[in-house]
Amino acid sequence: MCGDPGKVVECNAGATTASGETFQPALYTAAVPLPTNRRMRPITICVRNPDTGHEVVLRVNDKSHPRWQGVRGLDLTPAAMGALLGRQARATDSIARLEPCFAGQRNNSQETHR
Numbered sequence: 001m002c003g004d005p006g007k008v009v010e011c012n013a014g015a016t017t018a019s020g021e022t023f024q025p026a027l028y029t030a031a032v033p034l035p036t037n038r039r040m041r042p043i044t045i046c047v048r049n050p051d052t053g054h055e056v057v058l059r060v061n062d063k064s065h066p067r068w069q070g071v072r073g074l075d076l077t078p079a080a081m082g083a084l085l086g087r088q089a090r091a092t093d094s095i096a097r098l099e100p101c102f103a104g105q106r107n108n109s110q111e112t113h114r
Contacts, residue, residue, distance in 0.1 A: 013025050028057065029060070029077050030060045046058070047084070052086050
């Protein structure tokens with residue numbers, strides 16, 4: 001069932017994102033809560049999990065479900081979540097706070113966009 005936690009990613013794999021790209025859970029991508037129905041232009045950002053020090057470069061190429069507007073920031077793919085946590089991601093995982101990072105200031109734990 002696609003509405004169950006942990007199944008949404010599986011059900012959406014291969015779907016078209018708001019930017020017109022194909023959603024691929026194995027890539028480091030994210031969705032943001034935007035209220036518009038328009039197609040969005042993808043952007044690339046670097047984020048760091050301050051609890052682990054792990055960083056990833058994300059391609060923000062989709063919009064979150066409208067029910068999450070004002071509730072949460074980024075919806076991450078399992079690959080991106082796992083890289084930021086330093087382990088395999090689970091459906092119940094969350095990160096309370098992410099910090100921006102800069103491509104020229106990488107540390108040894110940095111992951112890159114796949």
